[in-house]
Amino acid sequence: MKFIILTIFPDFFISFMESSIIKKALERNLIEVTILNIRDFSKNKHQKTDDYPFGGGPGMVMTPQPIADAIKQAKILSPDSRVIYFTPKGRVYAQSDAMTFAHDKTDLILLCGHYEGVDQRILDKYVDQEISAGDFILTGGEIPAMLVVDSVSRLLEGVLGNEDSSADESFSKHLLEFPQYTRPRVFEGMEVPEVLTSGNHKEIDKWRLEMSESETEAKRPDLYKMYKKEEDK
Numbered sequence: 228m229k230f231i232i233l234t235i236f237p238d239f240f241i242s243f244m245e246s247s248i249i250k251k252a253l254e255r256n257l258i259e260v261t262i263l264n265i266r267d268f269s270k271n272k273h274q275k276t277d278d279y280p281f282g283g284g285p286g287m288v289m290t291p292q293p294i295a296d297a298i299k300q301a302k303i304l305s306p307d308s309r310v311i312y313f314t315p316k317g318r319v320y321a322q323s324d325a326m327t328f329a330h331d332k333t334d335l336i337l338l339c340g341h342y343e344g345v346d347q348r349i350l351d352k353y354v355d356q357e358i359s360a361g362d363f364i365l366t367g368g369e370i371p372a373m374l375v376v377d378s379v380s381r382l383l384e385g386v387l388g389n390e391d392s393s394a395d396e397s398f399s400k401h402l403l404e405f406p407q408y409t410r411p412r413v414f415e416g417m418e419v420p421e422v423l424t425s426g427n428h429k430e431i432d433k434w435r436l437e438m439s440e441s442e443t444e445a446k447r448p449d450l451y452k453m454y455k456k457e458e459d460k
Contacts (some may be wrong), residue, residue, distance in 0.1 A: 228383060229334035230376045231301040231308065233294065235276055235341060237262045238365070239369045249377060252386045260376065261304060266291075268296040277342050278333030294345060296337065298353045301336045308334035310355045311375065313368035315342060318433045322374065328375070329382035337375060339368030399431035401454035403442045405435040 232240065240262055243249060252258045266274040270292060277287040298310060328335065338345070338354065350357070360371040380386050408419040422434045444451040 228257075228329075228332050228342065228379070229261065229305050229308065230379075231261045231263060231304060231334070231336045232339065232372050232376075233263050233265055233297045233301065233336065234339040234367075234369055234372070235265050236339075236367070236369060237264045243373050243376075248381060248386060252380050257383055257385050258380050259375075261301075263297050263301060265293045265297050269293040269301070280343060284343075286291060288343050289340060289345040289349075291346040291349050292412045293424070294349050295353065298336060298338070298349075305334040305336070308336045309354055310336045310338060312345070312350060312357050313371040314353045314357050315359050315362070315364060317359040318452065319361055320358045320371070320378075320419065322378070324376070325378040325382060328379045332383075333373065333380075337368070337372040339372050341367040401443070401450050401457060402439040403447060403450070405438040405442065 234240070240260075244253060244260055249258075249260075253260060254392070265276050269276055269290075276289055276293050278290050280286070280288045301310075302308065338349075358371065358375070360374055364373065408423060412419045412424065420434065422430050425431070440454075443454060
């Protein structure tokens with residue numbers, strides 16, 4: 228699966244691509260990440276990518292020409308790809324979106340905006356979907372882009388060492404993940420729950436489900452409501 232990231236700060240992604248699961252996935256050719264610098268497509272002699280907004284107001288707006296040409300180049304690299312733009316106006320990204328992207332395996336062009344956003348004509352003509360990382364404001368779309376690459380990649384076959392890992396993680400079934408423990412069995416007077424050292428996998432599974440349910444009900448009642456609705460079907 229290909230991820231083509233359009234940004235004016237390409238160096239932002241160097242450490243991300245050279246670390247942890249993403250590095251391993253790239254080395255094993257399970258994913259492909261291409262970074263296109265939007266500035267390289269600017270026809271302005273100073274490689275400007277922003278200008279003052281029509282109608283006045285604070286801040287600057289990313290100009291359409293460099294972005295349009297960057298998207299056209301990305302489409303040459305992957306003609307059937309889907310263009311995603313990160314904006315607080317978009318629908319909040321969720322695990323279900325990551326699962327959909329991973330299942331469809333459609334290449335993604337990830338457009339990272341800055342300043343007051345991008346010229347609306349880019350959204351009208353080139354963008355397929357607008358996504359928000361959450362109800363807060365970030366400096367640009369680079370962090371959301373990394374979020375999408377990471378969350379989708381880990382769901383692709385072969386990326387994680389244990390294929391069951393992603394299935395048991397939080398949000399996979401509208402439940403938060405159960406508490407995890409490792410050695411030592413006793414730490415600062417706190418003991419690992421006895422059931423986890425019993426060797427009785429049926430009881431361990433039961434305990435984990437019960438803990439996931441109680442964690443979700445207490446911490447994310449909105450998810451718990453969705454979970455119960457699915458269970459009652």
